[in-house]
Amino acid sequence: MKSPLVGFAGMTHLGLVSGSALAGRGFEVVCYDSDAALIARLARRDWPVLEPGLDGLILANGARQRFTSARDELSSCDIVYVARDVPTDDQGRTKLSGLTALIRDVAGVMNSEAVLVVLSQVPPGYTRGLGLWPPERLFYQVETLVFGQAVERAMKPERIIVGCADPAASLEPRFRAVLAAFDCSILPMRYESAELAKISINCCLVASVTVSNTLAELCERIGADWSEIAPALRLDRRIGAHAYLTPGLGIAGGNLERDLATVESLSEAYGTESGLIVAALRNSRYRRDWPLRQLHARVLSRVAHPVIAVLGVTYKENTQSIKNSPAVALIEQLVGCRITVFDPAVRPLQQWHPHLTVADDALACCEGADALVIMTPWPQFRSLRASELGRRMRGRVVIDPACVLDRAAAAGAGLEHVALGAPSPAQAET
Amino acid sequence: MTLSHAHDEPRNPARVVVLGASGFIGRRLLEACARRGIAAVGLASRDLDLADAVAAGALADRLRAHDVLVFLAALTPDKGRDSGTLMRNLAMARAVCEATRGVPIAQLVYASSDAVYSFATTLISEETPAAATDLYGAMHRLRELMLASEAKAPLAILRLTAIYGAGDTHNSYGPNRFLRQALSEGRIALFGNGEETRDHLYVADAVALILEVVTRGSTGLLNLATGTSATFRAVADMIAAYSGRPVAIAPSTRHNPVTHRHFDISNLLRAFPDVRFTSLAEGLAATFAGVRADTRG
Numbered sequence: 001m002k003s004p005l006v007g008f009a010g011m012t013h014l015g016l017v018s019g020s021a022l023a024g025r026g027f028e029v030v031c032y033d034s035d036a037a038l039i040a041r042l043a044r045r046d047w048p049v050l051e052p053g054l055d056g057l058i059l060a061n062g063a064r065q066r067f068t069s070a071r072d073e074l075s076s077c078d079i080v081y082v083a084r085d086v087p088t089d090d091q092g093r094t095k096l097s098g099l100t101a102l103i104r105d106v107a108g109v110m111n112s113e114a115v116l117v118v119l120s121q122v123p124p125g126y127t128r129g130l131g132l133w134p135p136e137r138l139f140y141q142v143e144t145l146v147f148g149q150a151v152e153r154a155m156k157p158e159r160i161i162v163g164c165a166d167p168a169a170s171l172e173p174r175f176r177a178v179l180a181a182f183d184c185s186i187l188p189m190r191y192e193s194a195e196l197a198k199i200s201i202n203c204c205l206v207a208s209v210t211v212s213n214t215l216a217e218l219c220e221r222i223g224a225d226w227s228e229i230a231p232a233l234r235l236d237r238r239i240g241a242h243a244y245l246t247p248g249l250g251i252a253g254g255n256l257e258r259d260l261a262t263v264e265s266l267s268e269a270y271g272t273e274s275g276l277i278v279a280a281l282r283n284s285r286y287r288r289d290w291p292l293r294q295l296h297a298r299v300l301s302r303v304a305h306p307v308i309a310v311l312g313v314t315y316k317e318n319t320q321s322i323k324n325s326p327a328v329a330l331i332e333q334l335v336g337c338r339i340t341v342f343d344p345a346v347r348p349l350q351q352w353h354p355h356l357t358v359a360d361d362a363l364a365c366c367e368g369a370d371a372l373v374i375m376t377p378w379p380q381f382r383s384l385r386a387s388e389l390g391r392r393m394r395g396r397v398v399i400d401p402a403c404v405l406d407r408a409a410a411a412g413a414g415l416e417h418v419a420l421g422a423p424s425p426a427q428a429e430t
Numbered sequence: 431m432t433l434s435h436a437h438d439e440p441r442n443p444a445r446v447v448v449l450g451a452s453g454f455i456g457r458r459l460l461e462a463c464a465r466r467g468i469a470a471v472g473l474a475s476r477d478l479d480l481a482d483a484v485a486a487g488a489l490a491d492r493l494r495a496h497d498v499l500v501f502l503a504a505l506t507p508d509k510g511r512d513s514g515t516l517m518r519n520l521a522m523a524r525a526v527c528e529a530t531r532g533v534p535i536a537q538l539v540y541a542s543s544d545a546v547y548s549f550a551t552t553l554i555s556e557e558t559p560a561a562a563t564d565l566y567g568a569m570h571r572l573r574e575l576m577l578a579s580e581a582k583a584p585l586a587i588l589r590l591t592a593i594y595g596a597g598d599t600h601n602s603y604g605p606n607r608f609l610r611q612a613l614s615e616g617r618i619a620l621f622g623n624g625e626e627t628r629d630h631l632y633v634a635d636a637v638a639l640i641l642e643v644v645t646r647g648s649t650g651l652l653n654l655a656t657g658t659s660a661t662f663r664a665v666a667d668m669i670a671a672y673s674g675r676p677v678a679i680a681p682s683t684r685h686n687p688v689t690h691r692h693f694d695i696s697n698l699l700r701a702f703p704d705v706r707f708t709s710l711a712e713g714l715a716a717t718f719a720g721v722r723a724d725t726r727g
């Protein structure tokens with residue numbers, strides 16, 4: 001069997017990374033998007049997404065990977081992945097109309113014997129309900145990319161979950177050949193199971209983070225230290241070495257919110273119990289305000305018109321996404337303050353705050369600040385020296401949710417350093 | 431429905447009308463208005479019985495267009511806990527609703543209570559469902575619903591936690607009662623060992639926040655609390671220390687389960703980022719000073 005020609009439709013983050021990974025596994029890949037300007041940008045290697053390793057991967061792929069806005073080029077593909085990221089609204093609800101339209105467009109030009117794979121994030125029932133491709137050649141494949149680690153996860157998946165019309169039947173040979181190139185377990189199952197598997201993965205992660213948030217908050221109050229507890233949990237094989245046990249500032253980025261909204265919506269429609277999801281969302285909203293509460297208690301209630309330095313605006317490191325970013329929410333709430341901001345990947349917007357100054361680098365951002373809030377744990381922030389921060393800042397308060405700075409060094413520099421899950425340093429009596 | 435402001439900066443309204451003017455908060459609010467140069471009129475029950483059948487018309491006659499009406503008046507549990515008291519309180523709310531339908535006031539600020547919340551939820555925010563378990567809490571919740579659906583004015587609902595300070599007219603369990611007991615009996619009686627935690631808001635801070643809501647033209651829902659709760663035992667110990675005389679703390683056999691209440695004040699901090707709260711220690715000290723001054727006066 002000759003090596004299949006594979007098409008990817010939709011050059012958002014998912015399609016671009018997944019298509020590049022497949023080309024990296026040696027396949028010839030056609031990367032299609034109807035947006036000619038986007039394709040031109042990709043052809044110039046001006047990537048619209050920030051992912052470590054993506055540039056090197058595409059460069060190494062060479063002529064195996066080509067970008068096009070000509071939909072007809074998909075007609076020669078043996079397999080076409082529809083891989084456009086599905087947008088969500090502010091409530092995390094999925095907007096599928098664009099994806100469905102894309103699938104129709106692509107199906108309209110595909111070779112009738114080709115394989116169609118839906119890689120985009122869809123709710124259970126979507127693939128079976130499409131009705132516009134022969135089911136024996138229609139598959140749903142679960143994507144498990146993580147922003148900031150997407151290339152590695154696309155190149156080396158832990159397993160591949162495939163939704164099929166008939167899980168007992170052998171996978172279509174060309175499709176199997178593509179999946180086999182990743183040298184990992186392939187798990188065929190019915191469409192709905194695969195669609196829900198994707199959501200289930202995220203729900204388990206959310207549950208783990210919510211537990212961590214809940215217990216980390218207790219640590220802050222009772223003098224325990226979550227950083228001492230988490231390693232002990234990871235050594236319990238029922239929990240696991242890679243468990244998501246890092247407390248955070250709530251769910252952001254869009255993907256987790258989308259899947260929680262889907263579960264809530266399905267639960268309401270089918271009358272199943274979904275208190276866990278409601279609780280996770282409530283915990284997320286509550287934790288998001290942790291920096292505001294800390295800032296108020298330690299600075300805003302004591303200093304008139306303080307200068308607040310904010311490091312990081314993206315919702316996580318190694319990404320350009322500010323979707324549901326706690327940092328942006330915090331900046332917008334600090335009315336009456338002056339804000340200086342620095343982010344290594346995204347230029348902060350003036351519209352977020354009437355008194356916002358964009359700094360050129362992290363240290364410049366901290367100059368003269370009454371408080372520093374490290375909202376995104378970019379790796380480069382870990383090299384900041386507490387003693388240098390202490391010299392540059394006017395105030396002593398450092399709110400560091402992810403504990404980017406060394407706590408002992410911060411204390412040694414006379415800083416009032418606060419981190420999620422860490423025992424709170426004493427506050428001066430008001 | 432969290433709080434939103436009509437004005438980016440505080441501005442004095444044309445006039446403030448306070449219902450419940452002789453009450454603990456009402457008196458302080460009128461004093462604060464005077465200090466800030468805000469024209470204000472206070473109406474107490476002796477001026478206008480809101481539960482009376484003709485109260486709506488009488489109130490409407492006293493209101494002017496563009497007034498801000500602060501509705502503090504209520505028959506509190508010490509005045510009655512029965513359904514008769516409930517119905518009188520609801521009649522008062524109905525009168526306010528009817529009066530506002532006839533006069534285009536600028537804003538209606540309703541002082542509700544955290545009694546609308548059940549103790550089944552310990553950490554309270556504005557998202558916490560109202561689930562009153564007694565007639566007093568139900569009264570406030572019903573009033574909120576009545577005002578929201580029938581009053582014709584931009585509405586701010588403020589759910590107040592326990593308020594304390596000198597000049598309190600109630601004798602509710604907590605700082606106010608403990609202080610009276612300490613001074614008059616040299617003894618503070620606790621339920622159980624005073625393990626329950628509650629959020630206590632100093633009256634001057636409550637008044638300051640109400641004035642912020644008034645001068646910003648705010649509408650929506652907000653819990654007024656400090657975000658820091660203390661046990662009744664801790665409060666009793668502080669009061670005993672401030673009293674300047676030996677005070678016995680007297681625990682008792684517990685008949686009801688321990689309940690706790692804490693507030694997530696994130697929405698309040700978003701609405702008023704530079705809010706400052708008087709600490710319990712400072713507030714109790716000021717209360718003592720106020721009570722002693724009142725006694726001497």
